[in-house]
Amino acid sequence: MDEVSLSAFGEWTEIPGAHHIIPSGFVRVVELLAEGIPAHVIQLGKPVRCVHWDQASGRPRGPEIEPWGEGDHNHNAREGGQGGGEPHGDRRDEDEQWPVLVECEDCEVIPADHVIVTVSLGVLKRQHASFFQPGLPAEKVAAIHRLGIGTTDKIFLEFEEPFWGPECNSLQFVWEDEAESRALTYPPELWYRKICGFDVLYPPERYGHVLSGWICGEEALVMEKCDDEAVAEICTEMLRQFTGNPNIPKPRRILRSAWGSNPYFRGSYSYTRVGSSGADVEKLAKPLPYTESSKMAPMQVLFSGEATHRKYYSTTHGALLSGQREAARLIEMYRDLFQQGT
Numbered sequence: 504m505d506e507v508s509l510s511a512f513g514e515w516t517e518i519p520g521a522h523h524i525i526p527s528g529f530v531r532v533v534e535l536l537a538e539g540i541p542a543h544v545i546q547l548g549k550p551v552r553c554v555h556w557d558q559a560s561g562r563p564r565g566p567e568i569e570p571w572g573e574g575d576h577n578h579n580a581r582e583g584g585q586g587g588g589e590p591h592g593d594r595r596d597e598d599e600q601w602p603v604l605v606e607c608e609d610c611e612v613i614p615a616d617h618v619i620v621t622v623s624l625g626v627l628k629r630q631h632a633s634f635f636q637p638g639l640p641a642e643k644v645a646a647i648h649r650l651g652i653g654t655t656d657k658i659f660l661e662f663e664e665p666f667w668g669p670e671c672n673s674l675q676f677v678w679e680d681e682a683e684s685r686a687l688t689y690p691p692e693l694w695y696r697k698i699c700g701f702d703v704l705y706p707p708e709r710y711g712h713v714l715s716g717w718i719c720g721e722e723a724l725v726m727e728k729c730d731d732e733a734v735a736e737i738c739t740e741m742l743r744q745f746t747g748n749p750n751i752p753k754p755r756r757i758l759r760s761a762w763g764s765n766p767y768f769r770g771s772y773s774y775t776r777v778g779s780s781g782a783d784v785e786k787l788a789k790p791l792p793y794t795e796s797s798k799m800a801p802m803q804v805l806f807s808g809e810a811t812h813r814k815y816y817s818t819t820h821g822a823l824l825s826g827q828r829e830a831a832r833l834i835e836m837y838r839d840l841f842q843q844g845t
Contacts (some may be wrong), residue, residue, distance in 0.1 A: 504732040505777075506651060506774075506776050506779070506781055507651075507774055507776065508775045508776060508777045508778070509779065510780070511775035511779060511780045511781055512775060512811060514775075514776075514781045514814060514818065515775075515814065515815075515817075516814040516815065518815075518820065521526070526698050526709065529819065533584075533821075537751060540571065544615035549608075549609070550607065550767075551605055551607055551608070551610040551634075552603055552606045552607060552608050552634075553601065553605075553606040553607075553633065553634055553635070553636055553663070554603065554618055554620065554634060554635050554636070554804060555600065555604040555605075555606060555636045555641045555802045556600060556602065556603045556605075556618070556636075556637070556791060556804045557637060557791075557792060557799060557800075557803060558600065558602055558603065558604055559621070559758070565652075565670030574589035575832065577692050578706070581715070585831060591736075592606065599719075600691060600801075601614035601615065602616060602800035602803045603615045603617065603618050603803045603804065605618060609684050609718075611744050614801065616803075617802055617804075617805060617833055618803070618804050619805045619806070619807055619818050619829050619830075620674050620804060620805065620806050620807070620808075621793070621806075621807050621808045621822075621826065622767075622808070623652065623680050623767075623768050623769060623770060623773075623808060623810065624632075624647065624650055624652045624764075624770065624773045624808075624810040625652045625721055625763075625768055625769025625770035626767065626768065626769050626786075627647050627787075628647055628648070628652065628769065629769050631644060631647060631716050634669040634818070638789070639791075642786055642791060643647070643786055643787060643789065645785045645786075646779075646783035646784075646786035647785075647787060649776060649778055649779035649783050650773060650774075650775065650776060650784070650810065651774045651779070652762035652769070652770035652771070652772065652773045652786065652810070653719060653720065653764055653770060653772055653773070653774060654686065654719060654720065654724055654727075654762065654770050654771050655714065655717065655719040655723060655762070655771040655772060655836060656717070656720070656723045656726060656739065656759060656760045656762060656771070657697065657715060657717060657759060657760050658698070658701075658714070658717075658718065658734065658757070658758075659704075659713055659714070659715040659716075659757065659758040659759065660701070660714045660738055660754040660756075660757055661711055661712065661713045661754055661755055661757070661758075662712045662713075662743045662752065662755060663712070663752070663755050663830075664712060664716075665703075665707070666746075666751050666752075667703060667711040667749060668740075670704075671703055672702065672703055673700055673701065673702045673703060674700050674703075674714070674742065674745065674746065675699060675700035676698065676699055676741065676745050678696060678723070681789065682841055689722055691725045692727050694718075694722040694723075694725040694729075695718075695720035695722075695726075695737050695738070695741060696718050696722070696740070697718050697719065697720060697723070698717070698741070699717065700716065701716040701742070702714065702715045702716070705771070707802055714742075714754075719771075723763060724763045724764065726759070726762045727759075727761040727763055728764070731757050731759070734757060735753055735754055735757045735758065737754065738754075738757075739751060739752075750783050751800070755821060772809070772816075772817035772818060773810035773816050773817055774816070775816075781813045783804045784810070784811060784812070784813045784816060785813060787810060788806050788807070788811035788812075788825070788828075789806070790803075790804060790805045790806070790829075790832065791803055791804040791805075792801045800837060800845075801836060802832065803831060805832065805833070806829070807822070807826045807828065807829045808822055808826075809821040809822040809825065811825045812825045812828075813825060
């Protein structure tokens with residue numbers, strides 16, 4: 504908590520109302536949002552290597568990049584009918600300029616007028632220099648460095664039978680020497696002390712006999728490096744120690760997250776770190792290019808994701824609203840262009 508800016512934290516806003524659990528998981532929200540979008544438009548397992556923006560000539564800067572590859576999913580062939588198999592849609596002449604080229608890990612390059620980048624702040628911190636060509640403006644890079652992102656993981660332990668009573672909602676841990684400690688982090692071998700307890704998941708008819716624990720900070724990163732067997736054994740010993748029951752069995756199954764070491768996330772939640780402010784969130788969200796010059800195509804690269812929402816950062820609704828914000832930004836731009844042309 505010593506890294507969190509108290510003054511900036513006041514901007515964070517909590518939406519009133521009850522919290523609800525989605526029985527089928529958050530993936531159901533994604534499925535609902537994707538309804539109505541043609542299946543071939545959404546590509547999964549398609550990592551991006553680099554976003555080439557401000558392409559003056561409409562072609563990549565590197566000779567190894569070849570747009571219009573066989574896997575061009577932006578412009579699909581017509582199925583059947585007159586001229587079957589011929590390209591259709593708004594595919595441009597190859598001599599026409601595209602302001603943005605998205606280079607994928609499989610070497611396919613997808614041309615675009617606009618790209619909405621939703622990678623996490625952790626990925627931007629680690630890869631912004633290689634992920635954007637040309638590089639990001641200094642102001643945006645500084646905002647990326649000033650803002651913070653932390654790691655919070657969950658540990659789920661499933662047991663054959665519950666060793667806790669029917670009225671038990673949680674098992675909380677309090678270490679005797681905790682009050683005397685001035686350290687904010689533990690040495691790596693004591694990472695488990697950052698687990699403050701386990702909650703019982705109800706109802707068992709839905710989840711089984713499962714305990715859910717939280718761990719955050721540097722200790723979470725240490726936990727991620729341990730194997731499942733080691734984590735399960737340590738958690739079992741903690742439960743035995745704090746309940747006084749030496750007969751607690753090891754869990755039948757363990758499931759845990761690893762947000763910090765996942766290369767596509769590099770962390771769990773963003774926050775305004777000491778030295779940063781809501782203004783940095785606004786700088787992070789500002790579309791590229793900055794200039795209003797008519798020589799540059801507008802809004803080539805837009806940014807969304809929870810870290811770009813000034814009031815709702817670190818939340819799923821913040822991420823959702825930020826995506827709607829960038830879509831509305833493009834809609835407004837094209838509406839203005841349409842009105843100017845009529």
